[in-house]
Amino acid sequence: MKSLEDVIQAAAVKGESAVDLLRHSQTGPNVYPGVPPEFTNWRDEQQAWQKTCVLFNLSFHMADLLVEGPDAVKLLSQLGINSFKNLALDRAKQFVPCSHDGHVIGDVILFPLAADRFNLVGRIPALEWVQFHAKSGAYDVKLELDERSAARKDPFNRKSYRFQIQGPNAMKVMEKVLGRQAPQIKFFHLCGMTIAGRPVGGLRHGMVGQPGFELFGPYAEGEAVREAIVRAGEEFGLRQVGGRAYSSNTLESGWIPSPLPAVYSGEKMKPYRQWLGADSYAARASIGGSFVSKNIEDYYLTPWDMGYGSFIDDEHDFIGREALQKMAKGPHRKKVTLALEDTDVLRAIGSQLGKNERAKFMEFPSAVYSMHPFDKVVAGGRTVGVSTWIGYSSNERKMLTLAVLDAEHAEPGTEVVFVWGEENGGTRKPMVERHQQVEIRAIVSPVPYVEAVRKTYTDRGWRKAAVT
Amino acid sequence: MTMKAKSLEDLLKSAGNPVQMLRNSQIGAYVYPVVPSEYSNWRDEQVAWQKTAVLYDQSHHMVEQYVEGKDALKLFTHLGTNSFANFPVNRAKQLAPCSYSGHVIGDGILFHLETNKLVFVGRAPAANWIQFHAETGDFKVKTRKDDRSPGNPKGSAVVRRNYRFQIQGPNAWKVIEKLNRGPVPEVKFFHLGVMRIGKRKVRTLRHGMAGAPGLEVWGPYAEREEIREAIIEAGRDFGLKQVGSRAYATNTLESGWIPSPLPAIYTDERMKDYRKWLPAASYEGTGSIGGSFNSSNIEDYYMTPYELGYGPFVKFDHDFIGRQALERIAGKPHRRKVTLAWNAEDVVKAFRSMLEQGDPYKYIDMPLSNYTSASYDKLTAGGKPVGFSMFAGYSYNERSYLSLAVVDPDIQFGNEVKLLWGEEGGGTKKTTVERHRQVEIRAIVSPVPYAKQAQASYHQGWRSKAAA
Numbered sequence: 001m002k003s004l005e006d007v008i009q010a011a012a013v014k015g016e017s018a019v020d021l022l023r024h025s026q027t028g029p030n031v032y033p034g035v036p037p038e039f040t041n042w043r044d045e046q047q048a049w050q051k052t053c054v055l056f057n058l059s060f061h062m063a064d065l066l067v068e069g070p071d072a073v074k075l076l077s078q079l080g081i082n083s084f085k086n087l088a089l090d091r092a093k094q095f096v097p098c099s100h101d102g103h104v105i106g107d108v109i110l111f112p113l114a115a116d117r118f119n120l121v122g123r124i125p126a127l128e129w130v131q132f133h134a135k136s137g138a139y140d141v142k143l144e145l146d147e148r149s150a151a152r153k154d155p156f157n158r159k160s161y162r163f164q165i166q167g168p169n170a171m172k173v174m175e176k177v178l179g180r181q182a183p184q185i186k187f188f189h190l191c192g193m194t195i196a197g198r199p200v201g202g203l204r205h206g207m208v209g210q211p212g213f214e215l216f217g218p219y220a221e222g223e224a225v226r227e228a229i230v231r232a233g234e235e236f237g238l239r240q241v242g243g244r245a246y247s248s249n250t251l252e253s254g255w256i257p258s259p260l261p262a263v264y265s266g267e268k269m270k271p272y273r274q275w276l277g278a279d280s281y282a283a284r285a286s287i288g289g290s291f292v293s294k295n296i297e298d299y300y301l302t303p304w305d306m307g308y309g310s311f312i313d314d315e316h317d318f319i320g321r322e323a324l325q326k327m328a329k330g331p332h333r334k335k336v337t338l339a340l341e342d343t344d345v346l347r348a349i350g351s352q353l354g355k356n357e358r359a360k361f362m363e364f365p366s367a368v369y370s371m372h373p374f375d376k377v378v379a380g381g382r383t384v385g386v387s388t389w390i391g392y393s394s395n396e397r398k399m400l401t402l403a404v405l406d407a408e409h410a411e412p413g414t415e416v417v418f419v420w421g422e423e424n425g426g427t428r429k430p431m432v433e434r435h436q437q438v439e440i441r442a443i444v445s446p447v448p449y450v451e452a453v454r455k456t457y458t459d460r461g462w463r464k465a466a467v468t
Numbered sequence: 469m470t471m472k473a474k475s476l477e478d479l480l481k482s483a484g485n486p487v488q489m490l491r492n493s494q495i496g497a498y499v500y501p502v503v504p505s506e507y508s509n510w511r512d513e514q515v516a517w518q519k520t521a522v523l524y525d526q527s528h529h530m531v532e533q534y535v536e537g538k539d540a541l542k543l544f545t546h547l548g549t550n551s552f553a554n555f556p557v558n559r560a561k562q563l564a565p566c567s568y569s570g571h572v573i574g575d576g577i578l579f580h581l582e583t584n585k586l587v588f589v590g591r592a593p594a595a596n597w598i599q600f601h602a603e604t605g606d607f608k609v610k611t612r613k614d615d616r617s618p619g620n621p622k623g624s625a626v627v628r629r630n631y632r633f634q635i636q637g638p639n640a641w642k643v644i645e646k647l648n649r650g651p652v653p654e655v656k657f658f659h660l661g662v663m664r665i666g667k668r669k670v671r672t673l674r675h676g677m678a679g680a681p682g683l684e685v686w687g688p689y690a691e692r693e694e695i696r697e698a699i700i701e702a703g704r705d706f707g708l709k710q711v712g713s714r715a716y717a718t719n720t721l722e723s724g725w726i727p728s729p730l731p732a733i734y735t736d737e738r739m740k741d742y743r744k745w746l747p748a749a750s751y752e753g754t755g756s757i758g759g760s761f762n763s764s765n766i767e768d769y770y771m772t773p774y775e776l777g778y779g780p781f782v783k784f785d786h787d788f789i790g791r792q793a794l795e796r797i798a799g800k801p802h803r804r805k806v807t808l809a810w811n812a813e814d815v816v817k818a819f820r821s822m823l824e825q826g827d828p829y830k831y832i833d834m835p836l837s838n839y840t841s842a843s844y845d846k847l848t849a850g851g852k853p854v855g856f857s858m859f860a861g862y863s864y865n866e867r868s869y870l871s872l873a874v875v876d877p878d879i880q881f882g883n884e885v886k887l888l889w890g891e892e893g894g895g896t897k898k899t900t901v902e903r904h905r906q907v908e909i910r911a912i913v914s915p916v917p918y919a920k921q922a923q924a925s926y927h928q929g930w931r932s933k934a935a936a
Contacts, residue, residue, distance in 0.1 A: 028506075028507060028508065029504075029505075029506050029507075029508075029509070031504065031505070034622075034623075035620075036499070036619070036620045037505065038496075038497060038900070039496070039899075040496065040899035040900065041497075041831070041839070041899065041900045041901070041902055043831060043902040044899075044902050047902075155623065156622065156623025157623075342820070342823040345823065346816055346819060346820055346823070349816065349819050350812065350816045350819075352834075352862070352864075352867065353812035353815060353816070353867060353868060353869070354812065354867065355867070358867075361509070361511055361834075363834075364822075364831075364833075364834075369509075392822070394822065394828075394902075397822065397823055397824060397825060398823065399823070430507070430508035430509065430512075431506075431508065431509045432509070433509055433511035433512050433515075433864075
């Protein structure tokens with residue numbers, strides 16, 4: 001078998017759908033690589049991003065794709081739902097490509113480096129989609145992929161390091177490490193700085209309502225820069241965040257990390273599936289959770305589902321445009337946070353200590369056990385949406401999930417039921433022990449969940465758009 | 469100019485009370501390095517060692533201390549409480565050397581590899597003690613130390629002298645005979661032998677777990693992946709699972725070995741030369757004590773061999789360090805090693821506090837709950853102190869949190885004791901300790917080893933003697 005299409009066809013012969021393939025995927029645990037599970041302890045690391053400041057090390061878990069050449073903008077604008085009219089060298093943007101049917105393939109950050117030179121950073125599916133079109137279409141571009149650590153033979157030989165300084169004291173740490181005030185630029189704007197004598201690229205970022213920076217530069221210089229930041233952060237309570245806490249930060253800020261790339265179906269997507277390898281991300285990905293449909297398309301998300309409806313720019317031509325135009329009038333589902341009911345959560349945890357059937361183990365702080373969690377959300381006996389990420393926040397003292405719900409059930413305060421665990425004792429994924437499904441009541445809550453974020457985000461991005 | 473490295477003795481002089489120093493150590497979690505945290509999931513990995521078969525990778529977390537020369541046995545006889553009257557080549561024994569005051573310094577396995585060539589494998593403290601006497605005593609020996617792997621290698625290559633695997637569980641012998649392509653002579657517990665794996669002949673130590681025979685195998689580190697693949701292949705039909713670092717450390721909760729007594733070396737004039745020899749940066753200088761037991765006298769943390777279940781090993785048929793002290797206490801009542809089965813309601817109460825406002829109870833991690841290199845939690849019965857809990861975690865097999873403890877002689881199986889979980893005053897300054905409250909957890913005093921299967925079928929050594 002050479003391609004994803006071969007893998008899907010081979011499964012079809014055995015009567016298995018793409019859903020079966022992914023739900024029973026034998027790919028093991030998805031590890032957050034390169035950093036220890038905990039630098040100190042995950043409780044304090046979580047609290048630091050709300051109370052003092054943190055250093056996230058993003059150098060290992062994402063891929064980078066350099067897109068360069070006279071047709072770079074043309075290529076990207078034909079794939080992204082976003083407008084490219086306002087493209088400026090000092091601004092990054094979230095880049096969201098969709099399938100021909102208007103479903104999200106992935107979302108990554110686009111960093112302009114020059115008028116004809118861009119770096120895309122994020123999960124691999126969106127980058128592969130760009131590669132496919134660059135190679136099969138008539139574009140004058142050159143590409144250079146720098147794979148994530150988990151997909152490399154030399155995991156610690158990345159091209160760039162990538163850190164984030166976040167939290168209420170982030171700007172004080174920046175000022176200290178820079179020896180001057182941090183650049184006063186707007187959200188998602190770019191700048192250059194010097195840290196520990198090394199030139200460092202900066203992206204103005206933010207989290208839990210506080211300004212922060214993403215910093216990047218040549219991988220070999222990463223340790224010196226990191227050490228300087230850690231030293232500068234000492235007096236401001238900076239904590240480095242380990243692998244266990246890292247993936248739970250999005251529960252508070254509200255970004256859905258894990259849309260299933262919408263590539264498994266559709267005749268128009270077939271050439272892409274034939275191009276994607278049998279060991280590609282898409283072929284090895286896993287779906288986990290209580291939401292079961294025979295139709296893989298029921299797992300696809302639209303830009304509106306993810307809170308990206310406002311990104312869609314009708315003025316330019318791009319793949320998926322027609323489909324999105326048809327979808328535009330709705331109805332659309334809404335992204336929400338689910339706050340799980342304490343008593344029901346404790347019953348699931350307590351089941352590990354009893355004689356009866358046990359619930360699926362609920363890991364702290366991230367309870368995600370597949371690359372693409374899809375748990376069923378029910379109201380009045382009917383499935384009204386899916387939950388896509390789950391974990392515990394010691395800041396909010398809650399087990400939270402990020403869900404996409406039918407609009408009529410998405411009002412904050414609505415009570416719904418979240419179904420935890422898989423049917424019939426569980427699928428064959430290595431991460432799944434035999435268990436019993438349990439129902440957990442949940443209160444629909446705004447996204448982002450954190451009060452501070454809702455009040456103080458000043459950009460016009462999805463975070464703000466999602467709550468207004 | 470070379471500066472003499474600071475010694476443990478120097479460090480203790482400047483640090484004041486060693487208890488305060490160790491209880492506030494900044495070293496962080498005691499890491500089981502390099503091995504992935506989970507291969508499948510820690511629940512199923514735990515199940516496999518009771519129900520099918522497992523492969524433990526012990527290549528990284530222990531120190532190897534080689535001693536070679538015509539006085540090698542003489543050295544170990546001088547340090548070991550054990551009898552060396554019957555210790556020919558191709559035998560192993562558990563070595564738990566003691567201080568002059570008769571308190572345990574550490575323990576591990578001593579392999580008699582060849583005439584005049586032995587290796588001790590275990591945590592650092594006993595290895596350091598052996599090296600000290602080899603270097604400073606009147607013994608014609610040479611030593612070579614192969615230190616444990618770094619906790620966070622950050623991409624640097626990890627090279628050990630040997631790989632070290634164990635094949636354990638009820639199907640272990642079937643896997644072993646399949647690997648050997650024929651019967652393997654059934655040697656006695658802790659005897660050494662050889663077997664065939666692939667095209668290699670490897671040395672073996674007859675071991676066992678949960679009452680079933682198993683083997684430890686070792687050989688040149690460069691051959692580790694070849695050997696691992698052969699074992700996994702042979703284990704395919706017998707449900708063999710690789711055990712990750714999260715589950716690995718918890719196997720002792722079921723088998724009953726306490727890995728982490730505090731080395732009894734911080735006091736006593738007779739130990740001063742050793743403290744001057746030990747670097748400040750050693751395990752002994754940097755390690756941590758954690759838990760609710762808080763005494764200003766570090767000697768209150770020392771353990772005798774009798775308390776740790778090594779009483780049956782102590783033989784006064786030879787002269788050894790600590791002999792006089794042990795002779796004085798040999799016939800007296802001793803505290804003894806037991807398993808504590810934690811009360812489920814009290815555990816859930818601790819988890820509930822994570823969903824409430826205010827300081828929670830100390831987090832009880834799954835499956836390993838230790839947050840320090842040496843755990844000492846206070847046990848009481850009827851309000852009176854009756855011992856310590858020293859190693860804690862969750863067993864998916866037994867559906868319970870368990871801990872290994874040392875209790876007063878009058879405490880009977882079936883008695884309820886109270887374990888005080890967490891540290892006083894909101895917690896010490898250890899990085900693994902978040903601000904928290906202490907909580908009392910009821911626990912039932914139970915045999916060691918706890919696993920029912922093991923209780924019925926261990927046939928030799930400290931395990932069965934301690935349980936009897």
